[in-house]
Amino acid sequence: MHNQFLYQNTPLLPYQNTENSRSFLQNTYYSLNWPNAEEAAYNNCSRFIYSLEHGDIFLKQSTQAPMEIQPVLSFYGLSHYIKACLLAVDPAYPATVHVLAHGLSTRKKKKQNYSFLSDEVKTQRHGLFGHFSEKMFHVKHLEGFKLNMNDLFMQIPELAYIFSFQTKQFPFHPLKKNEVGLYSLTTQILDDYQMTENRLADFLKQKTNERILIQQSKKNTLLLKISTGIPPAPCRFNILENQWVFSRYKTAEAFYPELLIYYPILYNLSMIARYETEWWYDLLKLAPGKEFSLIKQFLNISTYKIPFLIGEYLNRLAR
Known part of the structure; x- marks a missing residue:
């Protein structure tokens, strides 16, 4: 985890000033053949910058917070970064209230023998997950499609050694x-x-x-x-x-861009941290199963891999 400062802070700095971000948005809007691209870039510029900065703040706080609340901070940090990215490819975002929900749902936890790795989240018809999947990566999800935590974790290379x-x-x-x-x-x-x-x-x-x-x-x-x-x-x-x-592994998840892997995992962990505190604290205090090591490493990685992935995405648009 050397270079943590580097990965956490530098990828998004070029976009966090008015001149650069307005020019960047204007160019992406031109490529979309968006009417009044200059005006749209002017109107969205501040929101774009502030969304990136808000994401920075949440992730920075996550590095300093106890593990008990890290998933919540990291999830909201990722969500704000994604909203910034959406402004680059969807100038009218958010066009409706339907895209403001999370876009995923968790199943009711079973109190006995619950395993995070065997847990699943379901995709919803509306919400941020489906919207950014399609707008940013041209990936469409069927409503009710299940995403398994183990299958998602298997797609994060920094967890491979565990x-x-x-x-x-x-x-x-x-x-x-x-x-x-x-x-x-x-x-x-x-x-x-x-x-x-x-x-x-x-x-x-x-x-x-x-x-x-x-x-x-x-x-x-x-x-x-x-x-x-x-x-x-x-x-x-x-x-x-x-x-x-x-x-x-040739699972569906293997062909997802990595941001589509991080979002459902952090969503599920943040819901557990907020609403399943008994299981969550048992995991943290007792470290009973192998998933503790994976979750801890995942949360550590998230704080600087997410800005790296967001920067990589924006840089591709800027080319």
């Missing part, structure tokens, strides 16, 4: 970039996905909208061409190891 310690299975394969700009991936992924090379090539082409193409294979290695510069999901960037990795 999973490997607990289960002896590593959730990711490393990706290595060679001198001609191709990424090498072990052919073990064919067994993981239970696919032939041709089937995997078609699968990745379809799932990533041709952003990941299998260029060739040699020995025990597949060579991938990434057309977007930054590898998309199921590739993840581990900021602790400074390493790109590739998910070994």
Whole structure:
């Protein structure tokens, strides 16, 4: 967790002044063919900056707060960051009150033998989760789709070493970039996905909208061409190891951008911290199960991975 100060503070600073943010919003609105782009950028500029600053404050407080309330602070920090991002791609946000709700729901907790890793949240017809999924990442969710906490945790590369310690299975394969700009991936992924090379090539082409193409294979290695510069999901960037990795699991969540992973986990943890205090304090005081280590590391990572991901998203828009 070296560079914590760096990751937590620098990615979003270029956007936190009026001149830069107004120019940034104006350019994104032009690319959307939005009528009166200059006026819309002028009107949204302050709200954009303040949303980023408010997100900063919540996450900074989370680093200083006891673990008991960290999920609440981190969730609201992420929510404000997302609202800033939405202003960049949806100049009329919020157009209706329907997009103001969280967009997810938790199931009633069972008091006995409750396991966070087996818990689920459900997507709702309206709300922030569905709205930013579609507007920012063009991902649509069916109402009532269930998101499993274990499946989501498995998509966070900075948790992989804890999973490997607990289960002896590593959730990711490393990706290595060679001198001609191709990424090498072990052919073990064919067994993981239970696919032939041709089937995997078609699968990745379809799932990533041709952003990941299998260029060739040699020995025990597949060579991938990434057309977007930054590898998309199921590739993840581990900021602790400074390493790109590739998910070994072909679940729906493997193809979600990472912000879509963080939001439901933090939503669920924040609801537990607010309304399921008995289970929450048992977890924190007694550390009874393996999920304690995962949750603690997740909360630690969130405070600087989230600004990193938000900065990465805004920078892609700015290019």
